[in-house]
Amino acid sequence: MKLSVRPLLVAALAVVAAIVGACSTADRGLPAPGTPQQAPLPAPTPPAAVQLPVPAGTALATGAAIVVPPIAQLPTVSHAGTALAYRRDAATHLYAHNSERIYKGMMRPNLYAIGVLDVDINRQGQVTGISWRRAPRHAPEVMAEIVRTVRQAAPYPVPTRMGRVTYSDIWLWDKSGQFQLDTLTEGQL
Numbered sequence: 001m002k003l004s005v006r007p008l009l010v011a012a013l014a015v016v017a018a019i020v021g022a023c024s025t026a027d028r029g030l031p032a033p034g035t036p037q038q039a040p041l042p043a044p045t046p047p048a049a050v051q052l053p054v055p056a057g058t059a060l061a062t063g064a065a066i067v068v069p070p071i072a073q074l075p076t077v078s079h080a081g082t083a084l085a086y087r088r089d090a091a092t093h094l095y096a097h098n099s100e101r102i103y104k105g106m107m108r109p110n111l112y113a114i115g116v117l118d119v120d121i122n123r124q125g126q127v128t129g130i131s132w133r134r135a136p137r138h139a140p141e142v143m144a145e146i147v148r149t150v151r152q153a154a155p156y157p158v159p160t161r162m163g164r165v166t167y168s169d170i171w172l173w174d175k176s177g178q179f180q181l182d183t184l185t186e187g188q189l
Contacts (some may be wrong), residue, residue, distance in 0.1 A: 060125050068095045068102075076125070076176035080165075087167040089157045090119070091183035097153040103178035107188045113139040113173040115146060122167045124153035133168060 058107035074096050091129055113136035120129035132151060136142050159165040172184035180186065 020092075026066075060181055068092065071096050075157050076155075078159050079161055080139040081161045083162075083165050083167045086121075086157075086159055086162070086165045087157065087169055087183050090167055091120070091169060091181045093156050094149070094153050094181065095184060098149060098179075099107070100123055101149075101178050103174050103176070103180050105170075106186050107174060107180060109189050111172055111188075112175040113171075115143065115144060115171045115173070116168060116170060118168045119150055119165055120164070121128075121156050122161060123158065125158045127151055127154045127156070128164075133175045136173070139173070145177075146171050146179075 007094055009083040045047070054134075074093055075089070078086055080089055115132065115136045117135035117161070118131045119127060122128045127150060129149055132143070172180045172182060172185060172188075
């Protein structure tokens, strides 16, 4: 009686493929095949928050919107452990203080000015220094307005874990005088 190796090899490969497929599915956090799935519950939206609308046809038009809490509901403390994490808290803070000046939707292809600003925040949330990493020198009025906007929004959330922080953000300025920060931008056409 002579056994053919080929059918045994094919069967062994099928078993190995099934095991590898099941392992890789579990590793990605996906349910095993045949397991019923529950739809995730949507995150609740704060009732008093302002949502900036996103125009149809944009990259974020899937219902996503930037949620900007009212100034009274802004956190007074940031638990960020890095300057990059603090940057999001500061951007949200600036958006709340300037909600009428935020450019809604994707920005136009040709921006009037782009600037990169470093902001020093002390243990009380006050601005102790501002320096341009990349200044839009062709638009000195924009430079002055950005500095004024940053200073007027103080005090910022207190960086409790870091004590003080220097964070950077990119200011995207439209010729209308409205802006977005790179941290919370809705993109550009």
